[in-house]
Amino acid sequence: MRSSHFNIIRDAAHQERDRHAASCAWLGALPSAVELVWLPRSLALEPQTLDAALPSLPRKLQAALRRSTPPHHHYLGDRVAEHMAVKVALGDDGEAYTLTHSPMGQPRLMRRPNVASHHGPICISFTHDADAHITALTRDPAVVGIGVDVVHLPRLSRGGHAGAHLMRFARRFMSDIEWAAFQPGAPTDDLALRRVVAARFSLMEAASKAIGTGLRLGMGFGRPASVLPQTINVMQIVPSVEYLLDGKAFERQKALRASRIEGFWAEDGEYLVSIALLYRGVARVI
Numbered sequence: 001m002r003s004s005h006f007n008i009i010r011d012a013a014h015q016e017r018d019r020h021a022a023s024c025a026w027l028g029a030l031p032s033a034v035e036l037v038w039l040p041r042s043l044a045l046e047p048q049t050l051d052a053a054l055p056s057l058p059r060k061l062q063a064a065l066r067r068s069t070p071p072h073h074h075y076l077g078d079r080v081a082e083h084m085a086v087k088v089a090l091g092d093d094g095e096a097y098t099l100t101h102s103p104m105g106q107p108r109l110m111r112r113p114n115v116a117s118h119h120g121p122i123c124i125s126f127t128h129d130a131d132a133h134i135t136a137l138t139r140d141p142a143v144v145g146i147g148v149d150v151v152h153l154p155r156l157s158r159g160g161h162a163g164a165h166l167m168r169f170a171r172r173f174m175s176d177i178e179w180a181a182f183q184p185g186a187p188t189d190d191l192a193l194r195r196v197v198a199a200r201f202s203l204m205e206a207a208s209k210a211i212g213t214g215l216r217l218g219m220g221f222g223r224p225a226s227v228l229p230q231t232i233n234v235m236q237i238v239p240s241v242e243y244l245l246d247g248k249a250f251e252r253q254k255a256l257r258a259s260r261i262e263g264f265w266a267e268d269g270e271y272l273v274s275i276a277l278l279y280r281g282v283a284r285v286i
């Protein structure tokens with residue numbers, strides 16, 4: 001990637017992260033060092049940046065981009081953004097890794113054989129909504145999985161999500177125990193309710209990415225091996241996040257030999273961003 005063009009991408013990422021600093025306020029409070037790359041989604045398919053990125057993209061993606069005529073489909077833009085973000089986060093060390101996906105769709109950075117690198121295994125996660133494309137990665141060897149999730153808050157206000165509708169939405173994705181923890185203290189003010197429902201939904205998605213399964217939300221969303229939303233409970237969101245994994249989600253945590261999952265979230269009125277970190281160690285049976 002030509003360095004002048006790469007600098008445009010890196011600068012744009014820094015600017016976006018600064019602009020949305022309130023949504024990533026948790027960055028300084030995490031138990032592990034995490035790099036967060038926030039790209040404007042539209043940047044990936046801008047002719048200047050795309051031209052610059054093209055030679056360093058995987059061959060299949062280059063071919064797909066050449067076949068497709070502008071405006072390119074968003075899907076390809078997100079694939080390009082992923083590679084740009086890895087380059088921003090890892091710099092030249094990015095050449096030592098290939099981006100692949102598990103059969104369930106979890107992104108993985110695999111070390112290329114015979115390429116020297118300063119770092120060992122890296123956990124990575126992606127999320128996108130509206131014009132935000134966010135990547136989180138950590139090199140902490142204690143982390144077995146990472147999940148990041150963004151919600152464009154105005155999306156939850158459209159389509160009649162106010163008040164009673166938000167409560168119905170919450171009831172659908174929460175288990176009985178999460179509902180019992182949430183419903184009695186649920187805010188009556190629409191904006192405050194949107195914030196807490198979005199936080200719980202987003203934290204659930206982030207955890208499903210950290211355990212690598214994703215969610216089965218019905219209507220064709222998710223894979224057969226994805227876990228049901230009701231198996232990832234967010235029992236508390238303030239002053240700190242408390243997860244309670246159940247059923248297949250807990251089975252998955254045990255299979256990964258993970259002892260605990262930690263969650264964080266913040267918002268700036270436009271975007272709400274959450275992150276989940278899954279740590280190595282033997283899980284406690286509750």
Ligand SMILES: CC(C)(COP(=O)(O)OP(=O)(O)OC[C@H]1O[C@@H](n2cnc3c(N)ncnc32)[C@H](O)[C@@H]1OP(=O)(O)O)[C@@H](O)C(=O)NCCC(=O)NCCS
Pocket residue numbers: 078079104105106107125126127128129148149150205208209210211212213214215216217221222226
């Ligand atoms: C993983 C999941 C939680 C995705 O959530 P999402 O809100 O649709 O999308 P996000 O942009 O936040 O995340 C998508 C990214 O998650 C990652 N992902 C996909 N499957 C994953 C898995 N099993 N484990 C970890 N990460 C995964 C991918 O990097 C994906 O990026 P891509 O779409 O560019 O390939 C998934 O279970 C899913 O499809 N859920 C349904 C979402 C839904 O129904 N939304 C509408 C209701 S508001």
